[in-house]
Structure formats: structure tokens, C-alpha cells
Amino acid sequence: MTAKILSSTLPEAHPVTGLGDRVTPMISKLLELERNTMIGALTTLLLFQLIGEVIVRTLALPLPGPVLGMLLLFFALLLRGSIPQSLTTTSEGILQHLSLLFVPAGVGVMVHRATLQAEWLATLITIASSTLITIVVTAFSMRFLLRLTRRSSSAQEE
Amino acid sequence: MDLNFTDIWVYLAQTPLLWLTMTVAVYQVTYLLYQRAHFLPIFNPVLTAIIILVALLIATGTPYQTYFDGAQFVHFMLGPATVALAIPLYTYYARVKQLLVPTLGALFIGSATGIISAVWIGRLVGLSDITLRSLTPKSVTTPIAMGISEAIGGLPSLTAVLVILTGIIGASLAKEILDLFRIQDQSIRGFAMGLACHGIGTARAFHMHAEAGAFSGLAMGLNGAMTAILVPLLARLLGL
Numbered sequence: 001m002t003a004k005i006l007s008s009t010l011p012e013a014h015p016v017t018g019l020g021d022r023v024t025p026m027i028s029k030l031l032e033l034e035r036n037t038m039i040g041a042l043t044t045l046l047l048f049q050l051i052g053e054v055i056v057r058t059l060a061l062p063l064p065g066p067v068l069g070m071l072l073l074f075f076a077l078l079l080r081g082s083i084p085q086s087l088t089t090t091s092e093g094i095l096q097h098l099s100l101l102f103v104p105a106g107v108g109v110m111v112h113r114a115t116l117q118a119e120w121l122a123t124l125i126t127i128a129s130s131t132l133i134t135i136v137v138t139a140f141s142m143r144f145l146l147r148l149t150r151r152s153s154s155a156q157e158e
Numbered sequence: 159m160d161l162n163f164t165d166i167w168v169y170l171a172q173t174p175l176l177w178l179t180m181t182v183a184v185y186q187v188t189y190l191l192y193q194r195a196h197f198l199p200i201f202n203p204v205l206t207a208i209i210i211l212v213a214l215l216i217a218t219g220t221p222y223q224t225y226f227d228g229a230q231f232v233h234f235m236l237g238p239a240t241v242a243l244a245i246p247l248y249t250y251y252a253r254v255k256q257l258l259v260p261t262l263g264a265l266f267i268g269s270a271t272g273i274i275s276a277v278w279i280g281r282l283v284g285l286s287d288i289t290l291r292s293l294t295p296k297s298v299t300t301p302i303a304m305g306i307s308e309a310i311g312g313l314p315s316l317t318a319v320l321v322i323l324t325g326i327i328g329a330s331l332a333k334e335i336l337d338l339f340r341i342q343d344q345s346i347r348g349f350a351m352g353l354a355c356h357g358i359g360t361a362r363a364f365h366m367h368a369e370a371g372a373f374s375g376l377a378m379g380l381n382g383a384m385t386a387i388l389v390p391l392l393a394r395l396l397g398l
Contacts, residue, residue: 045238052241064302066240067382073244083245091242094235095375098361099204100185101236102325104229105300105318106208110215111222112316115289122283124327127296127320130275131328132335134297134354138268138377139341142349145260 024079041090048073171220177228184210197365199330204322204358236301239357240382243375250372257345265377268353269384270392272297277396291398292316295385296324299356302382306389310398325358332359333366344369352377 052069055061061068077083109116116123170176188206195201215225226233247254254261273294280290292312295303300321307317332351341347348370351359356378364371392398 042238045241048241048244049237063383063386064240064305066237067302067379067386069237069241070244070247070379071383073241074247077244077248078251083248088245091245094239094242095246095360095364098239098357098364099202100182100207101232101239102204102300102322102358103181103185103207103211104226104233106204106322107211107215107225107229108222108315109208109319110212112313112319115286115316116319119285119289122280122285123289123293123320123323125283126276126280126285126293127324128327128331130272130279131297131324131354132331133275134268134272135328135332135335135350136339137271138264138353139336139339139346139350141267142260142264142346143341143343145263146257146343146346149259 037086038090041084041086044073044087045069045091045094048076171218171224174228174231177220177225178231179228180211180214181207181229181232184214202326202330202358205326208322236299236357240299240301240379243379246372246375247379250369250376253345253369254373254376261349261376261380264349265353265380265384268350268377269297269381269388272354272381273385273388273392274396277392277398288313289316289320293320294393294398295389296320297354297356298382298385299378302386306386310389310393321356322358325355328355329358329362332362345373348373349377353381356381 048069049066050069052067052072053065056063056065056068185203185207188201188203188210191206192198192201192203211225214220215222276293276296277290280293285293288311291310292307292314294310294312295306295317297303298306298321300318303317303321304314308314328351332347332355336347336350341350344367347366348360348363351363351370352374355362360371360374360378363374
């Protein structure tokens with residue numbers, strides 16, 4: 001009985017009906033604005049950022065708009081099942097030059113010269129040690145958890 | 159030939175065109191330099207571009223606000239770029255799904271480590287309260303970090319600078335530190351870099367390996383959300 005209920009909630013056993021039936025093609029459309037042009041892809045990215053921003057403001061979520069936009073686009077791609085070619089090309093183009101986008105905010109260092117001059121050494125020590133600790137702790141905890149899950153899954157197979 | 163050079167300067171100094179062009183052009187030059195230097199960490203193009211631009215602004219007596227009026231168009235692209243991270247995330251979804259538990263576990267531990275270690279070490283070396291608050295969200299991408307900083311009483315514009323400094327330091331030393339501790343799995347290397355040093359770490363990770371880049375982008379996005387949730391909670395515990 002339980003198995004029956006469970007399997008009926010699975011998407012394979014239960015082809016998309018009702019709301020999903022209308023939503024999925026809509027999302028597909030949203031991803032293919034001006035099919036296969038760079039402007040179309042840029043529109044998609046901006047649209048998802050805008051949707052993210054509006055939801056975050058409306059619900060007062062402790063999350064930045066673009067991050068929610070990223071998650072929504074990710075789920076939209078999952079629903080669609082593939083990435084439009086133009087979106088791949090455009091996002092690759094943007095992400096390839098990700099570092100450039102940090103320059104304008106970084107130049108802001110000139111405004112804070114006084115603060116930084118007064119505590120530059122303490123700031124540098126804090127940032128460098130905290131960042132390196134974070135990298136190492138993250139890497140080790142991920143490796144540990146990876147081995148743990150691999151061991152338990154191989155134990156199940158035996 | 160009648161045009162006075164000062165007139166041209168006065169005109170250019172008022173339009174966003176000049177500093178927008180300078181930002182992109184200087185970055186092109188510093189990136190070329192970085193390539194020529196065989197990607198030596200201290201030639202990080204973000205760092206050298208910032209140094210050159212600040213020198214130019216000081217030399218010409220241009221205030222940051224005037225510079226930003228032009229450069230804001232580049233800055234604005236951070237938003238769409240963050241959204242665009244959904245694409246590499248989707249491409250590696252199968253692998254991410256496989257590693258869901260280790261990924262989320264490492265996200266929580268790493269994110270908390272980044273926040274707590276910054277506050278503890280900062281106190282130990284005697285950072286002022288305002289710098290400490292501005293520094294707390296240093297591991298996440300600029301727009302997110304600025305929002306968090308403002309919420310806990312830091313200076314958002316100082317946060318932007320500290321975030322970028324974190325990215326540069328992290329991206330410069332990540333490869334060496336990961337090699338030192340013999341972390342070889344590309345997904346782990348990328349994840350640690352994206353979590354600790356956001357977009358600049360991600361740019362470096364993409365450079366090292368495509369899979370590392372995708373996991374770095376994933377970690378950067380996830381940690382943006384995780385830090386936004388953790389900082390307000392931890393701030394009370396840490397007495398910020």
C-alpha cells in the first residue's frame with residue numbers, strides 16, 4: 001500500500017499533470033526567449049535576477065536576489081531537461097571574465113585608505129589565516145564525508 | 159586642431175565612458191601580464207588592475223564616485239553572472255547529486271569555519287569593531303557580503319574591498335595549500351576554493367580544471383545563501 005502511494009508520487013509513474021502541465025512549457029518559453037541569440041540569453045539571466053529580487057524583497061528573505069535567481073534558473077533547467085545553446089555560450093562568456101567584474105568594487109579601496117592603513121597588518125593576518133583555515137577545513141570535511149558515504153554504500157552492496 | 163586638451167579632458171571626465179573604458183582596458187592589460195607571468199599568483203589581474211586604477215584616479219584627482227559612475231556598468235554584471243552560475247551547476251548536476259551529503263555537510267562546516275575563524279582571529283590581533291563586522295562575511299561574493307555587512311552594522315563599501323582581498327589571497331594560495339595537504343579530487347579542490355574565496359576563487363578554479371570550476375561555482379552560490387543565514391545567528395553567539 002505504502003509502496004503504491006510512493007510510486008504514484010514519482011514523476012515517472014505520474015506524468016506531469018495539472019499545474020505542472022501548464023508551468024513546464026511556460027518555463028521552457030522563458031528559457032528560449034529570442035531563441036539562440038545572445039540578447040535572448042541575457043534577457044533570460046536578467047529576468048531570473050529580477051524574479052529573484054522581487055521574491056526576496058516581497059518575502060523579506062535573508063538571501064540576495066541573484067542567488068535566488070540562480071537557484072530558480074537551476075530548477076527551471078531541471079524541469080526543461082536541457083540548456084539552450086545560446087544560454088551556454090553567453091554564460092560561458094560572462095563566467096570566463098568573472099574576475100573583471102570585481103574590479104570596480106575593489107577600486108573602492110581608495111575610499112578606505114585611512115581605515116586600512118591603520119590596521120593593514122591585523123586585517124591581512126585575519127583574512128589570510130581565516131581563508132586558509134576555511135579552505136583546509138572544507139576540503140578535509142568534504143573528503144571525510146565522501147569516504148564515509150562511499151564506505152556505507154559499498155557496505156550495503158556487500 | 160583648435161581643440162584644447164583640457165577641454166577634451168573636462169568633457170571626458172564628465173561622461174561614464176572614460177572610466178568604463180579604462181576599467182576594461184586596464185583589466186585586459188593586467189590579464190595579458192598575468193598570462194605572460196605564467197599565472198604567477200602575485201600577478202593576479204584583479205589585484206594589479208585595482209592598483210593601476212587607484213594610482214590613475216589619485217594622479218588625476220578623480221573621486222571614487224566619478225569613477226564608479228562609469229565602472230558601475232561592469233559592477234552591475236555581477237548579478238547576471240551570479241544567475242549564470244546555474245548553468246555549470248546544471249551541467250554537473252549528476253555528479254553533484256551523487257555527492258549531495260558530503261557537499262551539504264562540507265558547506266555547513268566550511269561556512270561556519272569561515273565566519274567563526276574570522277571573528278576569533280580578528281579579535282586576537284585586535285581589529286576594530288567596525289572592521290571586524292565588515293570582515294565577517296568575507297568569504298562570499300561581493301553583493302551578498304555587502305548586504306550581510308550592512309545587516310550586522312559593518313561598512314558595506316569596506317566589506318567589498320575586504321571580500322576582494324580575501325578572493326585574491328585565497329586564489330593565490332589555494333593551489334599550494336591544497337597540494338600541501340594532498341587534496342587531489344578536483345571536485346573537493348573546487349568546492350573548497352569557491353566556498354572560501356567566492357568568484358575570484360571560482361575564476362581560478364575554472365582555470366585549474368573544468369570540474370573544479372563547476373564545483374567552485376556551486377560552493378560559491380551555496381555559501382552565499384548559507385552565510386546569509388549563519389551570520390545573523392552566529393553574530394549573537396560570538397557577541398558581535
